[in-house]
Amino acid sequence: MSKLKNKVTVITGANSGIGLATAKLFLNEGAKVVLSGRRQEALDEVAKELDGDFLTVVADVSKPEDNKRLIEETVSKYGNIDVLFLNAGIAPLSSTSEITDEHYTEVFDTNVKGPILAVKEALPNLNDNGSILFTNSIVHQKGFDGFSVYSASKGALRAYSRVLTSEVKDRGIRVNSIAPGPIETPIYGKMNLPGEVVEEMGKGFAQSVPLGRFGQSEEVAKTALFLASEDASYINGVELEVDGGLSQI
Ligand SMILES: NC(=O)c1ccc[n+]([C@@H]2O[C@H](COP(=O)([O-])OP(=O)(O)OC[C@H]3O[C@@H](n4cnc5c(N)ncnc54)[C@H](OP(=O)(O)O)[C@@H]3O)[C@@H](O)[C@H]2O)c1
Structure with a gap:
C-alpha cells in the first residue's frame, strides 16, 4: 500500500544525495513531490530519471523571495502542502581560527x-495534521574538528525545531528532525578540501561508526518516509539519528 498517496510534499535540496533519494522514494509511495534546488540544470538532469507526479522549482533557500515563490508555485500546482522536508544544506569546513564573515553568513543563511x-512561508498553506521534517546532523551532539560553524548551524536548527513543535501543536502538525551521521553523498566534494583530505576524513568517520561504514542516502530516505507517514503518527519533536551508532559511543 502507498504510504503517501496524493500527499503534497516539498523537498529542498532535492537534486542530490539525501533529498533526491527521498524524492524518488516518496514518488514511489504515491506522493506529489515538488523537488527544489538552486540549479536549473541539476533539476532538469534528475527529472529525466523520475517517475510519478512531480514539479521542479529553482529556489535558493538562502533568499527570502525564493522561499516565498517555492511555496506559491507548489500551492498553485498542487494545493496545500502535507509534508515539508527542509533538507538543503551545506557543510564547508573551517578551523575556528580561520572563520570568516563570509563563511559564517553562507552557512547560517x-x-x-x-x-x-521556508516554514514561515509554508505554514499558512500547510494542512492541519501535516508533517515538517528537517535534515539536521549529529554534528551538534559531538565535537568534530573543522565543523564548528556547520555544527553551530545545526544546533540552532534543532533549538528552533523544538519551539516550532510547540507553536504548531494546536494544528496537529508533527515536527521531526533526522540527524544523519556520515552518509555517502556529493556533499563531501563541496567542502573546499583536497580530494585526499576528504578521503582520509571519510576513513576516519567510517572507523568511528559502530557499524563500520558510511550510510547511504536511501537509508535516510526510508527514515524520512517513516517520519512523514502515518507510521510515525505519535512521534513528534524528536531528532532521530541515522548514523550507525556514531553519536551514541
Ligand atoms: N552527507 C552527510 O554525511 C550528512 C551528514 C549529516 C547531515 N547532512 C545533511 O543532509 C542534508 C543533505 O545533504 P547531502 O549529504 O544530501 O548533500 P548534497 O548531495 O550536497 O545535497 C545538498 C543539497 O542541498 C542543495 N543546496 C545547497 N545550498 C542550497 C541553497 N542555498 N539553496 C537551495 N539548495 C541548496 C544542494 O544543491 P547543489 O547540488 O547545487 O549543491 C543539494 O541539492 C544537508 O542538510 C546536510 O547538512 C549530511
Whole structure:
C-alpha cells in the first residue's frame, strides 16, 4: 500500500544525495513531490530519471523571495502542502581560527535562515495534521574538528525545531528532525578540501561508526518516509539519528 498517496510534499535540496533519494522514494509511495534546488540544470538532469507526479522549482533557500515563490508555485500546482522536508544544506569546513564573515553568513543563511523562512512561508498553506521534517546532523551532539560553524548551524536548527513543535501543536502538525551521521553523498566534494583530505576524513568517520561504514542516502530516505507517514503518527519533536551508532559511543 502507498504510504503517501496524493500527499503534497516539498523537498529542498532535492537534486542530490539525501533529498533526491527521498524524492524518488516518496514518488514511489504515491506522493506529489515538488523537488527544489538552486540549479536549473541539476533539476532538469534528475527529472529525466523520475517517475510519478512531480514539479521542479529553482529556489535558493538562502533568499527570502525564493522561499516565498517555492511555496506559491507548489500551492498553485498542487494545493496545500502535507509534508515539508527542509533538507538543503551545506557543510564547508573551517578551523575556528580561520572563520570568516563570509563563511559564517553562507552557512547560517543556508542551513538556518533558509528552513526558518521556508516554514514561515509554508505554514499558512500547510494542512492541519501535516508533517515538517528537517535534515539536521549529529554534528551538534559531538565535537568534530573543522565543523564548528556547520555544527553551530545545526544546533540552532534543532533549538528552533523544538519551539516550532510547540507553536504548531494546536494544528496537529508533527515536527521531526533526522540527524544523519556520515552518509555517502556529493556533499563531501563541496567542502573546499583536497580530494585526499576528504578521503582520509571519510576513513576516519567510517572507523568511528559502530557499524563500520558510511550510510547511504536511501537509508535516510526510508527514515524520512517513516517520519512523514502515518507510521510515525505519535512521534513528534524528536531528532532521530541515522548514523550507525556514531553519536551514541
Ligand atoms: N552527507 C552527510 O554525511 C550528512 C551528514 C549529516 C547531515 N547532512 C545533511 O543532509 C542534508 C543533505 O545533504 P547531502 O549529504 O544530501 O548533500 P548534497 O548531495 O550536497 O545535497 C545538498 C543539497 O542541498 C542543495 N543546496 C545547497 N545550498 C542550497 C541553497 N542555498 N539553496 C537551495 N539548495 C541548496 C544542494 O544543491 P547543489 O547540488 O547545487 O549543491 C543539494 O541539492 C544537508 O542538510 C546536510 O547538512 C549530511
